[in-house]
Amino acid sequence: KEGVIPRTVDFLYDQMSKYSKESECKFFFSMVQIYNEKVYDLLIDDHLQNPLEIRQDKYSKGTVIVNLSEFELRDRKNVFTLLKKANENRIKRQTKMNVASSRSHILFRVTIERRLPKGDYVYAHLNICDLAGSEKWHKDEQMQGKHIAEMTNINLSLTCLGKVITAMSKNDTHIPYRDSKLTRILQNCLGGNNNTYLIATISPLKSWLDETYSTLKFADRAKQVQTILKPNCNENGVSRLSQEVKTLKEQLFGKENNLFSMREILKTIHVLKDENSRLKQQFLGGQDMDKVLQENNKLKMLIR
Numbered sequence: 001k002e003g004v005i006p007r008t009v010d011f012l013y014d015q016m017s018k019y020s021k022e023s024e025c026k027f028f029f030s031m032v033q034i035y036n037e038k039v040y041d042l043l044i045d046d047h048l049q050n051p052l053e054i055r056q057d058k059y060s061k062g063t064v065i066v067n068l069s070e071f072e073l074r075d076r077k078n079v080f081t082l083l084k085k086a087n088e089n090r091i092k093r094q095t096k097m098n099v100a101s102s103r104s105h106i107l108f109r110v111t112i113e114r115r116l117p118k119g120d121y122v123y124a125h126l127n128i129c130d131l132a133g134s135e136k137w138h139k140d141e142q143m144q145g146k147h148i149a150e151m152t153n154i155n156l157s158l159t160c161l162g163k164v165i166t167a168m169s170k171n172d173t174h175i176p177y178r179d180s181k182l183t184r185i186l187q188n189c190l191g192g193n194n195n196t197y198l199i200a201t202i203s204p205l206k207s208w209l210d211e212t213y214s215t216l217k218f219a220d221r222a223k224q225v226q227t228i229l230k231p232n233c234n235e236n237g238v239s240r241l242s243q244e245v246k247t248l249k250e251q252l253f254g255k256e257n258n259l260f261s262m263r264e265i266l267k268t269i270h271v272l273k274d275e276n277s278r279l280k281q282q283f284l285g286g287q288d289m290d291k292v293l294q295e296n297n298k299l300k301m302l303i304r
Helices: 004-019 076-089 145-169 181-185 187-191 206-223 237-256 262-282 287-303
Strands: 024-035 038-041 054-056 063-065 105-115 121-130
Touching (some): 004 105, 024 145, 024 181, 038 181, 145 181, 145 187, 145 206
Antiparallel strands (some): 105 121
């Protein structure tokens, strides 16, 4: 039978067909794995040679994965081709519970962008995280160093996730997202503008009673977390361009104080230029828009 991800993809395309006549929908796909507290791109990094950085997003107050590849999805077949490639790059090893157990946490992400008839954009991120299973230290077994490192990092990240869930359920002022790469990446999902679901798998066997009990306790804590949701809608281009002007000012200030490298500035300008062109076409006209665009162009000239 098909798993959660294939069923999710089918559902998304079914929904897209319903809205295709009245609005334009696009899907973008990316996939990462967290192995030994390092983040790797599952779609382009075949040999775990290029770990990715996680940085704070000053606008959403969440986190972003730097240089993560993103593919636009054309059809269902395209999705399953990418999933097959990602599964080949995933780290697996035999354990007592599974012949081919995943030794890394996996994050499957689909970005959904929908353009409404009036020109506004509504967007959302769908994240599906497959957590690696925890392991116990078996004194009667000889464990290799690589196996020990995997087990230690998996257990540590799962413990950190439990601490974050506990802190959120108690409404603590400090949430320890930074304690692991897993919780940093899931910060947007757990504490942002999101609807979050947890699927807890348990066993009816008496021999696994302790594991079942601890899993149910964790799931119960997760149920106590409450979030407030609001639509992610870009209502007008003026606010977006104003944000862009603010970014350019910060870049200019950073250049004068040697805080930003020229490479980072050029890369940022290239991204902003593309966004600016799209917004010009979408929201052409209006005195406020002209004023923001003039200030925008002036700042770009100063940076150059």
